[in-house]
Amino acid sequence: MGFNLATIASESARSHPGKVAVISGDHRITYAELDQLSDRFASNLRARGIRPGDAVGLQLPNLPHFVIAYFGLLKAGAVVVPMNVLYKADEVGYILRDSETRLLITWAGVAEEAAKGAAQAGLSDLVMVTTPGTTAPRDSVAFESLLAEQPGPPPFHQSDPGDTAVIVYTSGTTGRPKGAELTHFQLFMNADTPGRLFGVRDDDVILVVLPLFHIFALSSILNVCARFAATMTLVPRFDVATVLATIERDRVTVFEGVPTMYIALLNHPDLDRYDVSSLRVGISGGAPIPAEVIDAFERRFGIVILEGYGLSETASTTTFNVSAEDRRVYSVGRPIWGVQVEVWNEHGAALPPGREHIGELVVRGVNVMRGYRGNPQASKDAFTGGWFHTGDLGYVDEDGYFFVVDRKKELIIRGGYNVYPREVEDALYTHPAVAQAAVVGVPDALLGQEVKAFVALHPGQDLRPEELIEHVKARIAPYKYPRSVEFRAQLPMTAAGKILKREL
The missing domain is CATH 3.40.50.980 (Rossmann fold)
Structure with missing residues (x-):
């Protein structure tokens, strides 16, 4: 075949x-x-x-x-x-x-x-x-x-x-x-199934401002548009005025974005100057969208925002609120066809419904990756009995709607982009004055999370935060470098010599 x-x-x-x-x-x-x-x-x-x-x-x-x-x-x-x-x-x-x-x-x-x-x-x-x-x-x-x-x-x-x-x-x-x-089949199914559930039409015009190199845009927009002969209108970089002008010019019907984009659109001072009446729905993913943003945006734009959940390893869509009539506001929806999701405790036992039963979300089904390229140990570690460990914490309600509440690991999501602390820490350690470094995410009203570094210097060294930030900025992508640095005489450690990030 x-x-x-x-x-x-x-x-x-x-x-x-x-x-x-x-x-x-x-x-x-x-x-x-x-x-x-x-x-x-x-x-x-x-x-x-x-x-x-x-x-x-x-x-x-x-x-x-x-x-x-x-x-x-x-x-x-x-x-x-x-x-x-x-x-x-x-x-x-x-x-x-x-x-x-x-x-x-x-x-x-x-x-x-x-x-x-x-x-x-x-x-x-x-x-x-x-x-x-x-x-x-x-x-x-x-x-x-x-x-x-x-x-x-x-x-x-x-x-x-x-x-x-x-x-x-x-x-x-x-x-x-x-x-x-x-695989070819996984990506096809993750275009065909969500597209059918969501009701994508060949007269839809979908705005593509999410980067196509990201799984969200690649799988959930480009592939879906091609599968159902919809039109995609490309915007190379997110700029609020450009996005609003494109919606007006091309009569965009579907906007897909991360929460920071919805916040920026909602707060644009010249919003009333643009005709956005062609929009019929918004789709949010990449990070949890605050409830107050959903409420304010839906009131202002007169459309619903449907939230979904997925990962690169699950070819994007895993759960989804498929329509205004069949959604649970503030949830990430229910599993799509061919996909199963459970909530497990630390012993690998499935937890019952209820927000008091928070555990790790695990997934199996047609959308789950083959494995990690050339890394059999990482692939083995990611699965238990065919279930993929997402590393995300959440719960499920009595009707099968899932809610993501936190990250099991230390991943920082800054404006919809994943920032991995270890990468930033490695860059910090390339500066000769740095003795210890730990990177954490701190709350940010616009981006959801911002990157912060805690640093201890070698004895006798002197360094300004701006110097260290510029040092790191030259070594990693612009969305990853820390926007603030806090110097400490020493960082809190465990008895085994590991930095206690939870205290920071």
């Missing part, structure tokens, strides 16, 4: 050839054009030596090139490795090495860090997308060259449904990022 996830785009090209698939400013691409362009891209990938099963990095902002390359890679049988455009060289290099990437498709706006990371990984094959104001390195390959006509029929690799289609890099609070392997 063969099945390739790119079928969702090809079938929509057959059924809705003239329908607009992608809007980017004044530029529009129909489903027929997307199918043709991704065919050419797949053909030229093959001509460059990319073979089925090869991993290819895709490090682009929300541009039409991402959508074309994504489906072209799948058609060629390649494994897509989405990568954050904010990554620094060390982060790029690690992911390229770990995934054994053969080719990196990146953006000229981040060319310097991308090239350095590629060099660290021993990778010289870079395909570069240029946009106004950016310049590609001389030794890179222009993206447009992979859209040239190729003789003969384009490739459409007949993957096995269980073959890996995408590797999404994630991480716990310690150690290096891990690559969650998601």
Whole structure:
């Protein structure tokens, strides 16, 4: 049996050839054009030596090139490795090495860090997308060259449904990022099932301001749009005025975002100047959305916000409030079709319903990853009897609606982006004056959480917080570095010599 996830785009090209698939400013691409362009891209990938099963990095902002390359890679049988455009060289290099990437498709706006990371990984094959104001390195390959006509029929690799289609890099609070392997069938099901439950229509226009390299946008927007021939309108960077203008211009019907985006939209001083009457629903994920934000936004915009829950390891959607009529406000909804969720105590026993029975959420079903790329021990540790440990704490009510209340681990969610304390701590420790470092999340009214570092210096050393922040800022992505540093003579420790973060 063969099945390739790119079928969702090809079938929509057959059924809705003239329908607009992608809007980017004044530029529009129909489903027929997307199918043709991704065919050419797949053909030229093959001509460059990319073979089925090869991993290819895709490090682009929300541009039409991402959508074309994504489906072209799948058609060629390649494994897509989405990568954050904010990554620094060390982060790029690690992911390229770990995934054994053969080719990196990146953006000229981040060319310097991308090239350095590629060099660290021993990778010289870079395909570069240029946009106004950016310049590609001389030794890179222009993206447009992979859209040239190729003789003969384009490739459409007949993957096995269980073959890996995408590797999404994630991480716990310690150690290096891990690559969650998601299959063609899993990603199809996590487009088809939520799309049907939610009632996505071919006349929907869905705003894409969440980064496409993130599993939320990749699985829950791009794949869903392609599956149901909806239109996606791309916004490369979140700016409130730009988002509101795009909603008005393109008559956007669905807005999907993280809580900080809803807060920013709600508080924009010129909100009344924009016509947002086309919106029919909002979808929130990535982090718990405060109840007061839901209430205020729904009153102001006259639409409902449907909240869901998922992880990179579960191909995004796991639970969801599917409609205004079938939702439990402030919950993350119920499991989607083919997915089971339970709440376990520390002994692995399922807890009964009720908010007094808080435990770890565990998941099994069609959406759960194959495992972590090249890391059998981490894969083994993540599962118990086929159930995936999410690391999130919550409870379920009598009607099967789940509520997420806290993080079991120390993950910080800053404006919908995951920040892993260990990565920040490693960067802090590269400064010669730092003796001890601990990074925690502190409450923030706009972002949900902000990154704070507690630091003890070596004896005789003197350092200003601003100096240390700049030191870290140069080594990791902009959303990760600490915005505040508190110096202590020493950090609280356990008898075993571990820093007591809970006291901090």
